[in-house]
Amino acid sequence: VTADEPDLILQATRELLEEILSENEGMQPEDVASALFTVTDDLASTFPAQAARQMCWGLVPMMCAREIPVPGSLPRVIRVLVHWNTELAQNQITHVYLRDAVKLRPDLVAAQ
Template sequence: MSTRGIRGAITVDANDEKQILDASIVLLNEIVAVNRIQPEDIACVWVTVTQDLDATFPARAIRQMAGWELVPLMCSVEIPVKGSLARCIRLMVLVNTDMSQAEIRHVYLGGAQALRPDLSAK
């Protein structure tokens, strides 16, 4: 068994607490579903947001999901690179798995598909 990273990103329309929390849940649920993983498989989750999203901590939504109470979570702010995608939430899920790197399915939703069109097409 190895620890693998699963990337994901999603955008929201506004710096709104509900949108941020809802989008975080949608993204994590999609990562979990397409990779067939469970909370007990997760070593930790890093959540980052662009600087224009400061209405709430996205990890709040994950922590309130059934089974995710004990998963270590960390939120941080992305480096503000000029011209980068606005209102974006990113996840890095570290999972203990027998899947190879090639089998891992990274998830890019909404406007975040522009970040990695090569992975969004899978």
């Protein structure tokens, strides 16, 4: 996210969720048991879960939290941990990292 503005946070969250759905064929909101959104300490203007609710995830239990402010960590990052009810094996699930967040898990990005 380029700045701590509600519209930018919601737009980035929608983009992340849309990419997760696109990359994981068969994932539907009704298959999601819950979602945990985290933001870095420099993002506080809105809840990222609001974007999911706007995308018909209204029945999915969601929680938002702050990441630990580790010195030198990436700024302005939104993360989501989706608990998905699926029969797929772990190696069949595509983990999504956008923009600078690819630096967080280069091992997973390279495997895709």
